[in-house]
Amino acid sequence: MGRFMNTRTLPLLATVVVFVLIYAVCAVQYPAMLGLRVIGNLLTDNAFLGILAVGMTVVVVAGGIDLSVGAVMGLTTVALARLIEGAGLPPALAFALVLTGGALFGAGIGAAIHVLKAPAFIVTLTAMFLARGCALLISTDSIPIHDAGYDALAGAALALPGGGRLTLVAGIMLLTFLAGGVLLHGTRFGARVFALGGNAHFAQLMGIDTRSTTILVHAFCSLMAALAGIVFSLYTRSGYALTGTGVELDAIAAVVIGGTLLTGGVGGVAGSFIGVLIQGLILTWITFDGTLSSWWTKIAIGALLFAFIAVQRLILVASARYGRSGAGPAAPSPSTRSRPSPSAAAPSAP
Amino acid sequence: MAIPDNRVVVAARGLTRQYPGVKALDGVDLTLRAGEIHALLGENGAGKSTLINLLTGAQRRDGGTITVDGVEIDPDGPGGAVRAGIAAVYQEITLLPNLSVAQNLYLGREPTRWGLVHRARMNREGGALLRRFGLNIDASRPLSDFSTAVQQLIAIARAVDLSAKVLILDEPTASLDTAEVQTLFTLLRSLRDQGLAIVFVTHFLDQVYALTDRITVLRNGRLVGERLTADLPRLELVAMMLGKAPTAESHLSRRPASARPAGAPLVRAEGLGRRRLVGAFDAELRSGAVLGAAGLLGSGRTETALLLFGVETADEGQLVVDGKPVTLRSPRDAIRLGFGFCPEDRKLDGIVAGLSIRENIVLALQAKRGWWRRLSTAQQHELADRYIKLLDIRTPDAEKPIQLLSGGNQQKALLARWLATAPRLLILDEPTRGIDVGAHAEIVRLLEDLRDRGMALYVISSEIEEVAAYSDQVLVMRDRAPAGLLEGEAITPAAIVNAIAADHHGRGAA
Numbered sequence: 001m002g003r004f005m006n007t008r009t010l011p012l013l014a015t016v017v018v019f020v021l022i023y024a025v026c027a028v029q030y031p032a033m034l035g036l037r038v039i040g041n042l043l044t045d046n047a048f049l050g051i052l053a054v055g056m057t058v059v060v061v062a063g064g065i066d067l068s069v070g071a072v073m074g075l076t077t078v079a080l081a082r083l084i085e086g087a088g089l090p091p092a093l094a095f096a097l098v099l100t101g102g103a104l105f106g107a108g109i110g111a112a113i114h115v116l117k118a119p120a121f122i123v124t125l126t127a128m129f130l131a132r133g134c135a136l137l138i139s140t141d142s143i144p145i146h147d148a149g150y151d152a153l154a155g156a157a158l159a160l161p162g163g164g165r166l167t168l169v170a171g172i173m174l175l176t177f178l179a180g181g182v183l184l185h186g187t188r189f190g191a192r193v194f195a196l197g198g199n200a201h202f203a204q205l206m207g208i209d210t211r212s213t214t215i216l217v218h219a220f221c222s223l224m225a226a227l228a229g230i231v232f233s234l235y236t237r238s239g240y241a242l243t244g245t246g247v248e249l250d251a252i253a254a255v256v257i258g259g260t261l262l263t264g265g266v267g268g269v270a271g272s273f274i275g276v277l278i279q280g281l282i283l284t285w286i287t288f289d290g291t292l293s294s295w296w297t298k299i300a301i302g303a304l305l306f307a308f309i310a311v312q313r314l315i316l317v318a319s320a321r322y323g324r325s326g327a328g329p330a331a332p333s334p335s336t337r338s339r340p341s342p343s344a345a346a347p348s349a350p
Numbered sequence: 351m352a353i354p355d356n357r358v359v360v361a362a363r364g365l366t367r368q369y370p371g372v373k374a375l376d377g378v379d380l381t382l383r384a385g386e387i388h389a390l391l392g393e394n395g396a397g398k399s400t401l402i403n404l405l406t407g408a409q410r411r412d413g414g415t416i417t418v419d420g421v422e423i424d425p426d427g428p429g430g431a432v433r434a435g436i437a438a439v440y441q442e443i444t445l446l447p448n449l450s451v452a453q454n455l456y457l458g459r460e461p462t463r464w465g466l467v468h469r470a471r472m473n474r475e476g477g478a479l480l481r482r483f484g485l486n487i488d489a490s491r492p493l494s495d496f497s498t499a500v501q502q503l504i505a506i507a508r509a510v511d512l513s514a515k516v517l518i519l520d521e522p523t524a525s526l527d528t529a530e531v532q533t534l535f536t537l538l539r540s541l542r543d544q545g546l547a548i549v550f551v552t553h554f555l556d557q558v559y560a561l562t563d564r565i566t567v568l569r570n571g572r573l574v575g576e577r578l579t580a581d582l583p584r585l586e587l588v589a590m591m592l593g594k595a596p597t598a599e600s601h602l603s604r605r606p607a608s609a610r611p612a613g614a615p616l617v618r619a620e621g622l623g624r625r626r627l628v629g630a631f632d633a634e635l636r637s638g639a640v641l642g643a644a645g646l647l648g649s650g651r652t653e654t655a656l657l658l659f660g661v662e663t664a665d666e667g668q669l670v671v672d673g674k675p676v677t678l679r680s681p682r683d684a685i686r687l688g689f690g691f692c693p694e695d696r697k698l699d700g701i702v703a704g705l706s707i708r709e710n711i712v713l714a715l716q717a718k719r720g721w722w723r724r725l726s727t728a729q730q731h732e733l734a735d736r737y738i739k740l741l742d743i744r745t746p747d748a749e750k751p752i753q754l755l756s757g758g759n760q761q762k763a764l765l766a767r768w769l770a771t772a773p774r775l776l777i778l779d780e781p782t783r784g785i786d787v788g789a790h791a792e793i794v795r796l797l798e799d800l801r802d803r804g805m806a807l808y809v810i811s812s813e814i815e816e817v818a819a820y821s822d823q824v825l826v827m828r829d830r831a832p833a834g835l836l837e838g839e840a841i842t843p844a845a846i847v848n849a850i851a852a853d854h855h856g857r858g859a860a
Contacts, residue, residue, distance in 0.1 A: 186466040188458070191449070195457055198446035205408075205444045206457050207429045207512075265448035 010315050011259030011308070012271045018257075018304070019274050022281050030288045036164030038284065043170035046280040048073065048228040048235065048244070050173040052251040053258075053272040054180035055224030060255050061184065062217045063197035063264025064120035068109065069225040069251060070244035071131035072102060076229025078135045081143035081239025084150065091150050098226050105131070106222025110215035128248070135241035142240040145233065154234045169231045176227065180269040183220075193217060197264025253301055254279060257308050278304065356383035359419060359515055359547045360405070360436070366413035367400050374400040376571045377414070382516060382547040387538060389558045389579065390551045392568035393591055393647050393812055398551055401568065402518055405549075406438045407431040418515065435515030437508075441524045443501045445508070447494035452476030454493050455508050483507045483537060499530040503537065510541060517541065518549040523557060524648075535561055553648035554829060555584060555851070569593050588851040591646065592814055613637035616806045617689075617775055619658065621667035628653035629831030630667050634823070635775055635806040640797065642821030643810040644846045650830035651810045652694055655777045658808065659691040660684040685718055687775075690768030692761070694779035694810075700764050701752050707763050708734035708748040715770040737766035741796065761793060775806040782813055794820060814843045826850055 026033045043050075052069050059066045076098045083094040105127070113123045157165040184190040192213045195203040204210050233239055254275030260267025283297045360382040367375040375397045382388055392398050403409040405416065407425025416423050418434045425431035431438075445454045452473045453460075460467045461475065469490075476489030485503055493501060502522060509517055519538075523531045538561065542548055550562055558565065558579065565582055567574040567590040574590045613636040623630035628650040635641055645651040656662040658669070660678030668675050671687055678684050681691070693700050701710055712730045719725070725733070734748040741762040745755060752763055761781060768776055781797070782790045790813070798820055801807055811817050817824055824836040826849040834849040 182466070188460050188462065188467060191453060191457060191460060191467065194449055194453075195446055198448040199444075202444045202446055203457075205428050206446070206454075206508075207427075207432055208458055209429070265446070 009259075011261075011311065012268070014308070014311055015257055015259050015271050015274050015278070019278050019281070022278060022285075026281060026285050026288075030285070033284065033288065036160040036162040038164075040160055040164035040166055040170065042277065042280045042284060043173060044165075044167045044235070045283075046276050047167075047169040047173035048232040049247060049250055049254065049279070050273065050276045051176045051224050051228040051231060052247060053254040053276050054176050054269055055221035056248075056251040056255050057180065057258070057260055057267060057269045057272045058184055058193060059120070059217055059221045060252070060260050060262060061197045061264060061267045062193045062213070063200060064113070064214075064217065065124065065252065065262070066109070066218065066221045066225075067121065067124040067248050068127035068131055069221065069228070070246060070248040071128040071135065072105060072222050072225035073229040073232060073244035073247065074241055075131045075135040075138075076102060076226045077233040077236075077239040077243045078138050078143065078241045079239070080230065080233050081145050082138055084145055084147050085143055091147055091153070095230055098229065099223060102226025102229075103219045103223040106219040106225075107215050109222065110218030111211075113218070114211045114214045132241070139239075139241060142238050144238045150234070150237065154237055169234050172227070172231055176224065177269055177273050180224075184269060189213075189216065194265055197266075199265070250279060250301075253305050257304060259308075356385050358382070359384050360416065362401075362405070362414065362416045364414035365401065365404055365411055365416070367397075367404060367409065368412045373571050375404070375411075378568060378571070378573045379576075380405075380566055380573075381576065382549060383564070384515075384545045384547050385542055386563040387542050387548045387550055387561055389562040389565045390549055390568070391553075391558065391565060391587070391591055392574075396568040396591075397571040398568060399520075400571075402438060402520055402549075402551070405431065405436055405516075405518060432513050435513040436518065437510070437513045437516070438518035438520060439502065439505045439509050439522060441521040443498060443505055445493055445501060445505055447492070449493060450490050451480070451487065451493050451496070451504055452489035454504060455479060455489065455511065479511055480504065480507055483510075484533070499526050499533070502526070502534070506537065510546065514546065516547045516549070518551075520551045521553070522550070523552060523554065531557070553646055555587065555646070556829065558587075559584070567591055585848060585851040588646070588847050592812060592847065592850075613639050613804065613806070616672065617658070618670040619654075619667065620670065622654075622657050622664045622669055623666045624653075624657060624662055624664050625666075627662055627830070628657065628827075631825065631827075631832040632835070633658075633808075633825055635808055636822075637774070637806050638801055638804045639822040640801050640807040640809055640820050642817040642824040642841075643808065643827060644812070644814060644817050644824055645827035645833070645850055647812070648830075649827040649833075649850070651827045652779055653830065654825070654827065655691065655693075655779050655808065655810055658684070658775075659689055659777055661691075685714070685771070688771075688773050689775045689777065690714065690771060690773035691777045692764045692768060692779065692781060694783065701760055704751060704753070706749045707738070707743065707745055707752050707755070710752045710763055711737055711748075711766045711770060714767045718771050733770055734766075737763075737769065741766055741769075742792070758790075758793065762796070765793075765796065769800075773805065775808065776800065777808045777810075779810045780812065781809065782811065782816065790816070814846050818843045818846060828852070 032038060052073065055069060056066060079098055080094050083089045083097060084091055109123055109127050112118065113120050116123070153168060156168040158171070160166055184193060192208050195206065195208050196210060196213050200210055232243060255267070255272045256262060257278060258267070258271025258273070258275035260271060279297070279301055282300045283294065286292045286294055286296050358381055360380070362378070362380040365375050365378045366373065378397065378401060380401065390398055390401065400409065404411045407427045407430045410426060418436065423430070423434040425434060449457070455476045456472050461471045462468055473490040480487060480489060483503055483506065485500065487496065487500070493504070496504070506517065522534060526534065538548060552558060562579050564576065565579050565587065566576045567587070569591065615634055615636050617635040619631060619633040621630040621632060631654055633641060633654070643651045643654060653662070657664050660681050660683050663679055669678065670676070676687065684691070702713070708730055711734045712725055715733070716725055731748065737743070738745065738748060743759050743762045743766070745759065752760060755763065778797070782793050794816055797807060797809065801820070809817065809821070818841050821841060824841050824846060825832060826834045826836065826846060828850060833852060836845055836849065
């Protein structure tokens with residue numbers, strides 16, 4: 001026990017244990033899955049999901065949620081294809097444009113959430129329809145990208161021993177996780193994100209600017225969604241408006257499996273990384289099996305997700321029962337019964 | 351100790367804050383001096399919270415000025431007030447349990463190295479900071495590992511480290527035990543001696559006299575006065591808070607108790623109490639008699655009602671109803687015995703704002719009958735109309751949403767709710783709070799009427815003259831324990847104020 005086993009690290013530990021177990025089962029059954037080739041493919045195939053999960057982790061730690069990331073990703077791919085194929089822009093410029101656009105879109109989401117005091121769920125649902133609609137307006141067809149530089153980028157890879165390849169997109173994903181980890185756990189901004197997710201009102205009382213934090217958090221998440229769109233278009237060398245339908249839920253699943261609490265304030269990107277790998281691993285195992293429908297992946301993820309939510313709940317209940325009660329509000333002392341909290345004090349006339 | 355010409359740090363002049371229909375704060379002055387602990391006192395609704403909110407920037411003022419060291423400030427948020435040197439610590443710990451102690455201490459101003467938070471240095475400096483506040487703990491541990499008392503000290507350390515001019519403590523001792531209070535006081539005295547101006551809000555008068563140098567009293571949004579603690583006798587302080595001159599004659603006529611026959615004992619509380627809620631008290635409630643309860647805010651007066659109505663379960667003593675011992679586990683048990691309870695905060699615990707007057711009135715009777723024996727609409731109308739007429743509730747009809755009524759009429763509708771259940775004992779907590787003076791007299795007349803028709807009444811009120819006028823007995827509460835029981839001719843406003851003001855050693859205040 002001690003500081004490495006508390007309510008914060010236990011869900012993450014559980015995730016790691018599950019990952020190791022699944023990997024062990026895979027390795028025993030199909031030794032080929034141990035090879036770097038399979039691992040390289042695993043990273044490449046799930047690169048877009050990993051990048052989405054980084055953004056989603058930051059939003060969820062801040063106490064929010066973002067349902068629009070899949071749609072933003074789809075919009076990004078089709079916008080990229082149109083900019084490169086239609087307008088003839090060099091890929092680098094197109095990348096810069098879609099990344100800027102993504103960040104601004106997210107900033108708009110954050111501003112709407114803060115100003116309207118609306119739940120993130122509703123605002124990002126709106127944003128999801130908006131982004132998907134815009135993508136379909138640009139084109140309902142898949143647009144292939146024929147740019148030579150694009151092909152070079154898509155094919156770029158680092159050879160790994162054993163015939164494996166660490167592709168550029170996998171590398172981008174790994175770097176994103178690294179950057180996300182530093183941002184969330186190493187910077188003042190990260191501390192603000194945790195504070196906001198812990199208790200937005202208290203964070204405000206402690207002098208945190210909740211408006212700018214909310215805006216930046218969502219800008220970052222949508223920026224990651226745009227980056228995921230770039231990675232996905234490199235992966236498929238095309239743009240298609242319906243890309244990424246439903247992946248926001250895969251990303252949320254990865255975040256929750258990774259031990260980040262949906263209530264905010266607790267979590268991190270390392271867990272989300274493993275959450276993504278677990279999803280990829282299950283899919284790979286089903287592919288190796290060959291007889292099972294790939295839809296079993298969804299069933300397995302659903303079961304896992306349920307198990308993790310139950311485990312998190314149990315941990316919370318257990319820590320509330322056996323842990324020190326200091327965290328909660330003071331015992332309901334009689335004099336405080338009708339006494340408003342600092343926030344509630346404002347509108348109540350004497 | 352305090353000398354009258356200590357340097358003035360904060361001068362607030364003519365502070366005003368308007369809510370729709372009511373002035374929460376009306377031209378209040380507050381002067382805070384370096385090296386002094388300043389008590390801010392007043393009953394519920396006096397304007398303490400509003401004044402603190404204006405100082406900390408949680409609310410904007412509608413009028414008046416605040417200067418800190420001679421410079422006018424107009425904080426529009428906690429950030430602005432903190433920059434001006436004013437920080438507040440609330441009874442409810444407003445720190446973040448999901449962060450470490452050090453992260454809480456340095457949130458928003460973490461030490462950095464190469465653009466990244468320097469955790470090791472933050473933990474080291476956090477630990478050193480806390481040691482200066484008498485806490486020897488590992489600052490890297492999560493805040494939630496520590497008790498409320500320790501979290502409070504951490505909150506104070508953070509506030510003082512942020513802005514070392516003015517520290518506002520809003521009821522800091524409410525959830526601390528005696529030893530923890532002493533630790534806090536030791537710390538506050540040393541902070542005072544370092545030149546900090548401290549505002550201390552509490553309703554424990556003993557603590558006011560043990561700790562503070564100066565007192566400002568507010569009542570109904572107005573300044574009553576600012577005095578040196580050493581020069582203000584306890585009796586006079588209570589009189590300031592309650593707005594009654596201790597020697598004033600009551601303007602309400604008092605009927606001699608002997609003129610009424612003593613009713614049969616209905617409910618007897620024998621040493622009833624609950625740990626951490628209220629100390630053991632005795633009370634006897636008789637049909638056709640009024641037991642009044644007096645005391646300051648937080649004295650335990652409301653808590654006695656909570657025990658009598660089963661909102662809280664007593665863990666000591668005995669409740670005897672009709673000569674038989676009973677245990678109340680919930681308000682349902684109390685309702686079954688024929689008790690009714692009009693709580694203190696109508697908006698919070700009483701009225702269902704969106705429902706009509708009729709629906710509010712039939713609520714308790716319907717609950718008593720059980721939901722499967724529904725009162726017919728005709729019965730409901732008959733009931734509502736009868737009580738609207740009986741209690742003279744001013745409304746065009748019974749279907750008006752209750753929230754549109756005035757405070758006095760809401761209170762009558764609540765009374766009607768319980769009268770409809772034909773209770774044998776009616777408990778009323780502050781029945782005349784927040785209603786205008788004319789309605790006061792009406793409510794009082796109603797209570798006397800109910801008493802004369804044989805109901806047992808338990809009335810908790812901070813309107814001392816009213817309590818003195820209609821009560822057959824008065825239970826005086828202080829510091830969550832009974833402080834005396836006045837009977838018959840001994841019941842005078844002055845005697846009640848005296849009993850409230852007496853200190854722990856039983857001496858009446860000089």
